[in-house]
Amino acid sequence: MAVPLRLSSYVDAHRGRIVDTLLDWLRIPSISADPAHAGDVRHSASFTADLLRDAGFEHVRELTAGGAPSVYGDWLRAGADAPTVVVYGHHDVQPIDPLDEWESPPFEPVIRDGECLGRGAIDDKGQVLYEIEAARGLLQVDGRLPVNLKLLVEGEEESGSPTFERILVDQRDLLACDAVVVSDTGMWAADVPSICTGMRGLAGFDLRLRTAAVDLHSGSFGGAVPNAAHLAARLVDSLHDDRGRVTVPGFYDDVRPLTDEERASFDSLPFDERSWRATAGVPFLTGEAGRTTLERVWSRPTCEVVGLSSGYAGAGIKTIVPATADVKVTFRLVADQEPEKVALAFERWVADQVPSGVEVTVVREGAVAPALTPTAHPAVGALGRVIERVWGRPPLFTREGGSGPEEALGRVLHAPVLYLGVGLPGDRIHAPNERVVMDQFWKGLLAAGELWPELATVERWPR
Amino acid sequence: MAVPLRLSSYVDAHRGRIVDTLLDWLRIPSISADPAHAGDVRHSASFTADLLRDAGFEHVRELTAGGAPSVYGDWLRAGADAPTVVVYGHHDVQPIDPLDEWESPPFEPVIRDGECLGRGAIDDKGQVLYEIEAARGLLQVDGRLPVNLKLLVEGEEESGSPTFERILVDQRDLLACDAVVVSDTGMWAADVPSICTGMRGLAGFDLRLRTAAVDLHSGSFGGAVPNAAHLAARLVDSLHDDRGRVTVPGFYDDVRPLTDEERASFDSLPFDERSWRATAGVPFLTGEAGRTTLERVWSRPTCEVVGLSSGYAGAGIKTIVPATADVKVTFRLVADQEPEKVALAFERWVADQVPSGVEVTVVREGAVAPALTPTAHPAVGALGRVIERVWGRPPLFTREGGSGPEEALGRVLHAPVLYLGVGLPGDRIHAPNERVVMDQFWKGLLAAGELWPELATVERWPR
Numbered sequence: 001m002a003v004p005l006r007l008s009s010y011v012d013a014h015r016g017r018i019v020d021t022l023l024d025w026l027r028i029p030s031i032s033a034d035p036a037h038a039g040d041v042r043h044s045a046s047f048t049a050d051l052l053r054d055a056g057f058e059h060v061r062e063l064t065a066g067g068a069p070s071v072y073g074d075w076l077r078a079g080a081d082a083p084t085v086v087v088y089g090h091h092d093v094q095p096i097d098p099l100d101e102w103e104s105p106p107f108e109p110v111i112r113d114g115e116c117l118g119r120g121a122i123d124d125k126g127q128v129l130y131e132i133e134a135a136r137g138l139l140q141v142d143g144r145l146p147v148n149l150k151l152l153v154e155g156e157e158e159s160g161s162p163t164f165e166r167i168l169v170d171q172r173d174l175l176a177c178d179a180v181v182v183s184d185t186g187m188w189a190a191d192v193p194s195i196c197t198g199m200r201g202l203a204g205f206d207l208r209l210r211t212a213a214v215d216l217h218s219g220s221f222g223g224a225v226p227n228a229a230h231l232a233a234r235l236v237d238s239l240h241d242d243r244g245r246v247t248v249p250g251f252y253d254d255v256r257p258l259t260d261e262e263r264a265s266f267d268s269l270p271f272d273e274r275s276w277r278a279t280a281g282v283p284f285l286t287g288e289a290g291r292t293t294l295e296r297v298w299s300r301p302t303c304e305v306v307g308l309s310s311g312y313a314g315a316g317i318k319t320i321v322p323a324t325a326d327v328k329v330t331f332r333l334v335a336d337q338e339p340e341k342v343a344l345a346f347e348r349w350v351a352d353q354v355p356s357g358v359e360v361t362v363v364r365e366g367a368v369a370p371a372l373t374p375t376a377h378p379a380v381g382a383l384g385r386v387i388e389r390v391w392g393r394p395p396l397f398t399r400e401g402g403s404g405p406e407e408a409l410g411r412v413l414h415a416p417v418l419y420l421g422v423g424l425p426g427d428r429i430h431a432p433n434e435r436v437v438m439d440q441f442w443k444g445l446l447a448a449g450e451l452w453p454e455l456a457t458v459e460r461w462p463r
Numbered sequence: 464m465a466v467p468l469r470l471s472s473y474v475d476a477h478r479g480r481i482v483d484t485l486l487d488w489l490r491i492p493s494i495s496a497d498p499a500h501a502g503d504v505r506h507s508a509s510f511t512a513d514l515l516r517d518a519g520f521e522h523v524r525e526l527t528a529g530g531a532p533s534v535y536g537d538w539l540r541a542g543a544d545a546p547t548v549v550v551y552g553h554h555d556v557q558p559i560d561p562l563d564e565w566e567s568p569p570f571e572p573v574i575r576d577g578e579c580l581g582r583g584a585i586d587d588k589g590q591v592l593y594e595i596e597a598a599r600g601l602l603q604v605d606g607r608l609p610v611n612l613k614l615l616v617e618g619e620e621e622s623g624s625p626t627f628e629r630i631l632v633d634q635r636d637l638l639a640c641d642a643v644v645v646s647d648t649g650m651w652a653a654d655v656p657s658i659c660t661g662m663r664g665l666a667g668f669d670l671r672l673r674t675a676a677v678d679l680h681s682g683s684f685g686g687a688v689p690n691a692a693h694l695a696a697r698l699v700d701s702l703h704d705d706r707g708r709v710t711v712p713g714f715y716d717d718v719r720p721l722t723d724e725e726r727a728s729f730d731s732l733p734f735d736e737r738s739w740r741a742t743a744g745v746p747f748l749t750g751e752a753g754r755t756t757l758e759r760v761w762s763r764p765t766c767e768v769v770g771l772s773s774g775y776a777g778a779g780i781k782t783i784v785p786a787t788a789d790v791k792v793t794f795r796l797v798a799d800q801e802p803e804k805v806a807l808a809f810e811r812w813v814a815d816q817v818p819s820g821v822e823v824t825v826v827r828e829g830a831v832a833p834a835l836t837p838t839a840h841p842a843v844g845a846l847g848r849v850i851e852r853v854w855g856r857p858p859l860f861t862r863e864g865g866s867g868p869e870e871a872l873g874r875v876l877h878a879p880v881l882y883l884g885v886g887l888p889g890d891r892i893h894a895p896n897e898r899v900v901m902d903q904f905w906k907g908l909l910a911a912g913e914l915w916p917e918l919a920t921v922e923r924w925p926r
Contacts, residue, residue, distance in 0.1 A: 322771075
């Protein structure tokens with residue numbers, strides 16, 4: 001790093017304590033999708049609040065709208081002329097199954113070969129912690145922050161943020177700001193820094209089919225009665241056509257096509273399909289016909305069945321005709337699709353597919369609108385300068401295929417959304433052996449320490 | 464009952480004790496498909512052996528060939544001129560899930576409204592118990608049995624009888640007989656007695672697909688990588704064509720067509736499709752085009768997926784692309800299909816269906832050949848007379864769609880296989896709330912008490 005960075009000495013002096021804090025936080029199994037872990041999510045919220053207070057944040061409190069608690073804290077002494085920034089992250093984590101594929105227990109984090117392994121390491125406790133520590137560092141080094149900072153750490157991001165928008169609306173005044181900085185994304189590669197400019201939206205569904213009151217004996221009834229597993233399989237197989245396109249009528253109607261400029265930007269990335277495939281660990285790539293891999297994961301809407309269960313799952317076989325089948329379906333959405341419209345279309349499609357008389361229930365499991373950041377915004381330029389300073393190369397523009405409450409943040413708070421994220425493609429988020437690469441973690445901390453002074457120099461804050 | 468029955472007084476005098484014995488036996492969770500219950504299966508075997516000894520059987524012992532123990536006992540003092548009969552049943556039971564659909568716990572049996580509810584009540588502890596008690600009764604009343612009786616109570620019928628044929632071959636001399644009486648089937652209805660003349664065979668498979676080393680994040684990878692749940696759904700949906708026929712090449716090649724006489728016999732049954740559908744509790748009937756319901760379940764081979772699991776099965780959703788999928792498939796086979804030939808054809812078909820690079824493993828889970836009894840055999844006539852005497856109506860000829868080791872019994876022991884079974888269509892075998900109707904149970908006991916004297920009058924024993 002050619003330029004001396006504001007928090008380099010702070011990091012050197014506090015490295016051990018910061019790592020210990022990270023490990024302590026990762027030990028809390030704050031799985032928001034599982035009601036059995038509700039107490040752990042609350043424990044994680046109070047842990048977060050303590051971290052904020054300890055770092056020097058004020059007005060620390062939990063915010064809820066009936067769901068798992070988010071945590072808020074701010075430092076507002078930069079003055080009325082300084083910009084105000086909301087930093088967003090989350091303290092809840094994904095479920096951990098399949099448990100037997102973890103090399104070490106998911107909630108007993110370890111540091112190994114320059115990586116920290118554990119559920120939540122990169123998604124998102126690690127990325128929240130470097131933000132908190134950057135603020136603490138600047139307060140220690142300078143006695144102040146150059147911007148008014150509001151930290152908002154959500155508690156239900158991994159379960160689809162069911163009440164998060166309600167919190168944003170309720171707390172619109174508290175959260176008023178000039179920009180939102182999301183600390184929950186990744187970069188192209190450790191040596192190819194990048195800035196995310198968009199995320200896909202999400203619409204999730206839990207669907208149950210029932211063909212009979214109870215499982216039936218496959219000898220007595222098999223071959224003459226409907227089988228819920230067969231019907232579920234047909235439904236799942238019907239979700240895509242032979243060209244890999246989602247068959248729900250109208251699904252693509254509102255999709256905003258890529259501009260020539262965006263397509264050129266995608267094409268300029270050093271994308272190596274072979275190594276991306278190796279990272280995924282899959283034997284081949286597939287998807288919507290006529291689209292590149294980056295288009296498929298960034299700018300095209302998709303549909304994935306994330307869970308399928310019917311009948312007997314124990315050892316050996318059981319001679320039954322299953323009476324029920326559960327199908328968990330998620331759609332990733334892109335600008336300008338609306339989750340509500342997709343949900344209605346999907347529910348109508350399901351009703352059309354399932355034979356008359358078969359019971360179907362569809363439960364909506366979270367909805368997130370897609371988000372796109374205007375890359376010409378001066379704050380995006382400031383972020384780019386900071387990343388170049390820390391990583392030594394100017395960042396490329398990318399998108400993320402994942403979903404988060406970013407769209408709601410930008411829309412409700414009426415502010416541009418920037419993404420400072422240090423995740424890498426091999427971090428195994430949502431999978432066993434999730435990790436954060438510690439060098440990326442420290443760079444994230446240093447970058448946050450550079451970003452606030454840099455944003456303080458931005459004079460125009462277009463909405 | 465117009466004719467006085469040999470064991471009527473015995474039943475009246477021993478009713479309470481016999482019910483208590485049934486309840487005690489049903490409390491043993493002898494689930495042979497689940498390795499965790501291996502100890503319970505052994506417990507059930509020793510319970511069975513005690514029952515046999517107590518009833519007056521001799522040479523009581525456990526028989527194994529590496530699997531769960533079968534129990535054997537005999538009474539061979541009827542003389543060299545009397546026929547020798549093997550009575551077959553099993554003391555193991557089906558798994559119990561879905562547990563939450565049981566009205567009372569599966570292994571805490573209760574008597575209610577003339578029914579006994581519990582796992583194994585009709586399949587098959589109840590049907591073994593009335594055979595044991597009939598022998599005990601005759602020995603008490605007459606001091607002897609009119610036939611040489613060998614009771615064989617299997618311990619792994621509900622897990623596909625993996626080693627049962629080995630036992631039969633090993634013990635061929637011990638089990639030598641003129642006829643086999645299977646006590647593990649049902650009748651048309653309580654007021655429409657019937658004799659089963661055939662059972663379907665079975666070939667079971669446990670299949671796993673793997674598309675990636677671990678589940679992948681559906682945001683980062685969804686839409687561009689193979690999804691194991693999607694592939695499993697396609698595989699399952701491909702098992703049948705639009706006419707409900709199994710698509711595995713050659714599957715129907717060896718199927719013996721119904722004779723005109725058999726078809727006429729099927730058509731003579733008082734089959735009410737509406738009430739059969741109501742018993743099944745399904746909204747409609749379906750299956751192979753151009754076949755009646757009875758053909759579909761008795762004389763046509765079928766394919767059922769009995770278990771399907773992929774991805775996340777917990778509460779809410781998890782944003783993954785599942786890396787694995789498990790599919791449990793069973794085929795019901797009819798004369799003259801061979802399980803081995805079907806297994807090879809299925810394994811070849813699976814390999815052809817799955818895209819290159821996707822890992823597939825297929826584990827065979829039990830194979831049972833189909834069985835058909837010659838209805839003209841004099842012993843079948845004797846059984847018919849007994850059933851008419853106990854139920855007050857001459858029995859109709861039916862088949863069972865289920866599978867058991869009946870074919871191996873007949874083939875290895877080179878003897879005709881008769882079916883005395885008192886199960887009813889609403890007994891919920893293999894499902895929650897399995898029951899035995901107690902009036903049928905007592906009639907089964909009385910019928911067994913009539914059958915041995917009646918068989919002793921049979922002079923011709925064609926093989």
